[in-house]
Amino acid sequence: MNTLISHIINPADVKAYALAGVLIALVVCLLALVIARILRNPFRYPYFELDFDVSGKRNVHIDNLVDEWLCTPGTWNQALDHHRQVEAWKKSSAAKAEGSLGPLAKRRRRQLAETIDDEREFCFITVRDQTRYHQRNYQRTPYKVSVPDRKLDVDLAWLQERRDALSAIGFETTLRKYYAKNQRRLMTPALRQQIAERDNYTCQICGKYMPDGVGLHIDHIVPVSKGGKTVPSNLQVLCSKCNGSKSNR
Ligand SMILES: [Zn+2]
Structure with a gap:
């Protein structure tokens, strides 16, 4: 009996059990992290993003800005280059999904399908500088931040159609202005x-x-x-x- 009690409350053993417990918890946490990482969607759609700074401007129409951008030489090639990059990304991502181990491949295929977002391939955003203030020790220090204002997400077909319409009027002005009353x-x-x-x-x-x-x-x-x-x-x-x-x- 004596030996049993002394065995249970042996301080060295308590330490050992505690250490083992901590180690097991750590391994479980690590395993959970690794599994979460494997299950997570590894694909990121390469959107084309363009900001227009409209600080201090009133009555901004984002379609005017997109038209002006399309009327600028070289921009159309930029758009086509980007589209080619997206196509290449799709191919390499599909290959990556197929190359995944057994049951993971199906999950990867689904994740890739969910990530592909051709309808919104081209994102145009107007941003405005906004003055904000730090308040510290009764002193206000101004600082500037760029705040998104409006967003226009379109696909390549929309952009192509827009460009064709601008081409028909000689790239001289925006469609909104050309057809203004x-x-x-x-x-x-x-x-x-x-x-x-x-x-x-x-x-x-x-x-x-x-x-x-x-x-x-x-x-x-x-x-x-x-x-x-x-x-x-x-x-x-x-x-x-x-x-x-x-x-x-
Ligand atoms: Zn004259």
């Missing part, structure tokens, strides 16, 4: 300046040179009233006289 409102100071510089401040009918801009008119070649658009190809510099005689005709 009020074309006169699209005449901005920046566009005026652009046309004046292009035409070298010279009346396109009589050749009068107006470097100081006095009497310089920006004329719609096809009048707005007849469906003319506010795009560079339909704009020209005229002097007051020629502009006046043109409107009388």
Whole structure:
């Protein structure tokens, strides 16, 4: 009896059991981690992401920004390059799924199918700088953060269609602006300046040179009233006289 009690409460044994318990718990935790890692979805869809900084801008339409981006040389190749990368990623991921061990292959195939997201391959996001403040010891320190504003997720077919429509109007402006009812409102100071510089401040009918801009008119070649658009190809510099005689005709 004595030996039994002394055996149960032998302090060395208690230590040994505790150590074994901790070790077993550790191994179980490690095993759980490894299993969770194996079961986890290893695939990540390679989205095309583009941010537009619209800080301080009002009435932002994200489709205008996407159109302007599509009108910029080189961007279409960028989009096609990305699409090729996605196709390559799909192929290598499928091979990886098939190469998985026995019952895991089925799970991997399902995970890959869930990850493929071609409908939203291209993500366009408008972001705004926002001023925030740190408050410390009665002192406010401002700092800037970029905050997502709006998002447009599209597939390659949408982008292709958009590009075709822009190509049909010579990549001169955005679709929203081209089909806007009020074309006169699209005449901005920046566009005026652009046309004046292009035409070298010279009346396109009589050749009068107006470097100081006095009497310089920006004329719609096809009048707005007849469906003319506010795009560079339909704009020209005229002097007051020629502009006046043109409107009388
Ligand atoms: Zn003139």
